[in-house]
Amino acid sequence: MRNLKGRLDLCSINTATLGHREPLSLTIDRIARAGFGGIAPWRHEVEKANVADAARQIRALGLSVTGYCRSTYLPATSREQFAANIDENKAALRDAATLGARCFVMVVGGLPEGSRDLSGARAQVCDGIGELLETARDCGVPLALEPLHPMYAADRAVLNTLAQALDMCERLDPHRSGFLGVAVDVYHCWWDPALQASIAAAGQAKRILAYHACDWLRDTRDMLLDRGMMGDGVVDLSAMRESIECAGYEGLIEVEIFSKENWWRRDPDEVLRICADRLQTLC
C-alpha cells in the first residue's frame, strides 16, 4: 500500500467537501494552494462558470480531475424524459472531456416519481449506460458507475452494491474497453459483506476508476448530509484502501464529505488542513 505521508499529490478533494459556498475559481485555488494533487468538481458549479476557463485554471495549477460529478438521473416515466436525460449526460460528458476528467461519475438515479418498479428502473439504467458508453469512448472519458448506499435506492440510485455495478459493466462492456468501470466510495460500500470479493473482482477486471474517502458516523443524524471526516467514524479506512490498492488501483484518493451541520460551517482552509492531516495519518 502506498504511504500517503508527504504525498498529497496522491490526494484529491471533491468540491462538495467545502460545501459549494464559493465560486469554483476560488475553490480550485484553495485546493491547489493546500497542496492536493487533484480536484473533483460538480456540474452545477462548472456550468455556472465557464467550462473552458475552469479547465485552464485547473491545468495551470497542475491539478488532475479525479472525477466530474455527476450524471443526470436516468430512470424516467416517459421515453421523452429518458431521452432528455441521456442528452444531458452526453453534454456533460463533453464538458468532462474539456476538463480532462479521469471519469464521469454516474449516480444513476432512483425510482421515477410514483413508481414501484425497481427492476424496471434498473433495466432503464442498464439501457442508458449502454447508450452513453459510445459517447464516453468518443469523448475519451470513462463512465464510473457509483453504487450508492441502499438507503438511497428510492430517490438517488437503484445501483446499490459493487457486485451489481460490476455485473452491469460486464454485460455492457464484456471486452473491457477501459471506458466503463466503477467508483468505490467508502460511505456507500463499507457495510457490504461481499465488499472484499467485489473489490478484488473489480480490480481483476481493471474497473476501479475512482476511490472516494470519508467516514460513517455511528450516530448519523441525516441520511444525506451527515458524513464524517476520516477518522471520526467506524470505517477501517486503512484496511479499505489496502484492499483497493491490492486490487491494482493506482489513482488518487478523493475526499468527499457532505456535512451540513459540521464541516460545511467551518473555514474552508481549516477543512482542507484537516483533510490533509487525516489522509496522511489515517487513510
Place this chain on the structure above:
Amino acid sequence: MRNLKGRLDLCSINTATLGHREPLSLTIDRIARAGFGGIAPWRHEVEKANVADAARQIRALGLSVTGYCRSTYLPATSREQFAANIDENKAALRDAATLGARCFVMVVGGLPEGSRDLSGARAQVCDGIGELLETARDCGVPLALEPLHPMYAADRAVLNTLAQALDMCERLDPHRSGFLGVAVDVYHCWWDPALQASIAAAGQAKRILAYHACDWLRDTRDMLLDRGMMGDGVVDLSAMRESIECAGYEGLIEVEIFSKENWWRRDPDEVLRICADRLQTLC
C-alpha cells in the same frame, strides 16, 4: 399466492406498530378484537408484565405469536460482556417458549462502541448464534436471523443482507434442524439486487421463519422511526409477498411499523383498521 381478503387470521401485528403506548394486556386485546390472527410482542413490554400471564391471555384469545422481539445485541468489547449477552438471550429464549413464539427474532447488534472491526463483529455474531442454537433447540423456539438495512450496520446489526444471513445459517446448521432461519423484513431487504435469488434459496432451505411488512417512504425523514404504512411508499409489496410464498412460506404476514411522527400519534384502533385494510387490498 394466498388471497388476504377476509383472511386477517393470516395477518399479525408487531406491537411496535402501535408505539408501545399502553400496557401489553391492552394491546393484546386490541389486536385480537380487530380480528388479527397473530401478535409479535417485544421483550421490554413482556418483561415489564408477567410472561406467563401474557402467554395465557394471548392463547385464550386465539392469537399465535409470530415472533418474540428481540435479541440482546451480541458483539461486545470483552469476553465477560459477550457471555452476559448470551445469557440474556438464553433467558429471553425461555420466555419465547412460554409465549409459544414461532421464532425468536435475532437483531444481532452493530459494532461494539469504539470498534472499527466489522469482520470481527460478524465473527462474534456467528459464534454467539452458534452458542444460542442449542438453547433454541432445547426450548423448541427457532432463531430467526433478521438482516437489517445496511444503514444500521454501525449501531444495530452487522448482518445486512439475506444472503449473508443464509450463509451463516448454512455454516452453523448445515443439517437444517429447523431451529435456525431468517426473518425477511420488507423495510430492510427491498432494495437488494440479490433479493429474488436469496428468497428462493431461503425457501429451498426451509429457512423463512417470518415475514415483516411495512413500506419504504421515498422521503424518509428519520433513519429509525419513519417507516411507512403499506401502500404509502415505494415497495411493490404484492410482488414481494408473491416471491416469499412461491418460496414456500406459509406463515403469517406481520406488520411492523416504527413511525414516531405519524402512526404512533394516531389512535391505536384506527392504526389497526388501516393495517387490516391495506393488508387485504395491497400486500
